[in-house]
Amino acid sequence: IEKIIRLVILYKYGGIYLGTDFFVLKSFKGLRNSIGAQSMDLVSKNLKTLNNAFMVFSMNHPLLFKFMQEFASTFDGNKWGHNGPNMVLRVVEKGEGKPGFNFTVLPPMAFYPVHYTIFERLFQKPQNQEDSRWVKAKLLQISGETYAVHLWNKHSSRFKIEEGSVLGSLISLHRVICD
Structure with missing residues (x-):
């Protein structure tokens, strides 16, 4: 349930969500409407995995709304990652190239420097x-x-x-x- 609460609060108020298992090195000032890639293909730069352990979004951002819709319609408590990183990747892949989402996927080195x-x-x-x-x-x-x-x-x-x-x-x- 923590995952949906995180999305609802971030959608309603905007701001930063950061898991408690991060060692912070520098300010997030300047990051807007961003999520971190956990892994990318080094050659093509195509996403392999996103991770929602770090997210920064403006209030009422449409991508967060899509995350909540996907969470509610596909929830599966038996599969690790299904309602977290995999859900985020599903939504982003469905919305690629569509107008109105305006967000940045940060490279793995930004938050996941070691796989x-x-x-x-x-x-x-x-x-x-x-x-x-x-x-x-x-x-x-x-x-x-x-x-x-x-x-x-x-x-x-x-x-x-x-x-x-x-x-x-x-x-x-x-x-x-x-x-």
Whole structure:
């Protein structure tokens, strides 16, 4: 039910929805009527997956209304993602090229810089030179292109953040202190 409430509130009042499993790196100021792609084909730039863990929309935006209609007409509580990321992708694919939707799909690097299939790498310290290069490259990439890092809490809640990992480094860089 949380997913439909999120849509209703965002539709009625506008604003930002952000899941609680994000590490925010920079301001969302300037983002309007946007949703993040979770994955895209690197060559064609076609969407593979959208994710509604981050959305920013104006009040009464027609795309949000379409999301609510799709949610109500196709709800299936037995399929993971059906009422969330998959629902968002279905609506966007149906509405592609149609006037009146005026929204931006942000690239995966904006909110999902590491695919959920390898998210654990965010938490792990480098074990060798190759890992060290990956961490450095990922930190450089994130520092330029990422608003917030999705932590995939459904999968990641059992992991500890290791010193020297991507997340450990981001916490140090952004001076986040937790006791």
